[in-house]
Amino acid sequence: MSPRSFSTPLLRVHGISKNYGHHVALRSASFDLWPGEVLAIVGESGSGKTTLLNTIAARNRPDQGRVEFAVRDGGLQDIYAMSQAQQRLLARTDWGFVHQNPADGLRMDVSAGANVGERLMGLGHRHYGKLRAIATDWLERVEIDANRIDDTPQMFSGGMRQRLQIARNLVTQPRLVFMDEPTSGLDVSVQARLLDLLRQLNRNMQLAVVIVTHDLAVARLLAHRMVVMHRGAVVESGLTDQLLDDPQHPYTQLLVSSVLQP
């Protein structure tokens, strides 16, 4: 069975828990993610969304449970059983991580072109002209004017920075991207463009996405499936439309009814 076939999940999260001292940050969370699927993790601040994301992205070892990823050459593998070198290689080739604050994911004082090219240079690309061509292509794909290639992200607007961060992550054609509140902090029109872009990339690249958001509108627009978190536990999960239209858990009902209608 090839790992890319749709009969195997891309990521399998099984019963992961995480405590910070006496505080329970994450309580036995489980889910599967399939190739090309967008999964939204929603919940209020402090509900464990970001802990869950960091744990499945090999950034924060869980106290219990397993996180398995279908690597390109051979099935599901426990990411915490891998060596640090393997984890990091995975993180900068087959994965992407989009931070809420673009400054965390970008090198703010080097040019946009170098930001996009860094992963490739790390993989051994040594041709300046080709790196530049790839960077130009990617800037255009994320709707950044190609003549801004030598500008640093410090000179970019918030929306441009976020798109640059996405380009930097996608240049190695990853199969899975983790996103932590990628649209918060952007104004609504910029948000809409970014969401459009993400939908396009998801469709064209068969990109699986785990997106953490507190914005149910973002989840409805992007996500195929949702998990709702409350006090460190997954309280409900299912298809996005189903979950938003017919929430079962009291907390989900509260969450859905709290959305302001313009």
Next chain:
Amino acid sequence: MNEPMLLAGTGETPMHETLAAGENFNFAYLDERTKRMIRRAILKAIAIPGYQVPFGSREMPLPYGWGTGGIQVTASVIGPLDVFKVIDQGADDTVNAINIRRFFERTTGVKITTHTSQATLIQTRHRIPEDPLTEGQVLVYQVPVPEPMQRLEPREAETRILHSLAEYGLMHVKLYEDIAKHGHIASTYDYPVMVNNRYIMSPSPIPKFDNPKMHLNPALQLFGAGREKRIYAVPPYTTVENLGFEDYPFEIQSWNVPCEICGATDTFLDEVITDDAGTRLHMCSDSNHCEARQNAGGVAP
């Protein structure tokens, strides 16, 4: 007068006459246990070419940035039979070179020379001598910033991981930026190198003109960074490769004038302003090499 105040700027201190080597302090100033500790770091550095070995850098009777790392390395490897040379930017007669040379002259009593070929131990700041080094010679570099990635990745915990996993994409980001900004790789000194196909290393601020001399050099090259407390080494006949891009390879500087004193066309030249009108003179930065050429009669008008 127990304190050896050795680096007073004036040439004639009374101590010069009164102190003989080893009389009021240990041979080569440092105590034996410190030297042993530094030698252990040096041995480890030689065993892992290009790897930065931490060591317990001591306070020296001169400020950081003046060569405290190089001096500690020299003090640990120097022996009574060594012939010692110090250069600063290639010259034997600059303040830094004179003072370090005198420091070891007084604290060890070893033979001093300015001739590259006669020296067994050479401490250098920012140059490699023009005359080829030979087997058995030791070249000690003074290093201000041992971490080549420091400007791009300020977290030292992170750069250590990058070294240990040989994740060196960052170094090419720096070169990429140079080309994007200047149209060519504009770094002219402290040009990063790959040692023994494993570790990226800062060659200390030598001009990149000197970088090719490090490659497969028969001499032992030791690097000491006093403030940063790191020692690293390039053992004899080790590969030292300059980073670059396929379409923008590593290149050394060149001048369109010869040295105006000895006529050499293959050396690293300093540009010296000679009067208030801004008249400029190009001359070899390696004073010993230039002098030897003048004595041999290869003199320009």
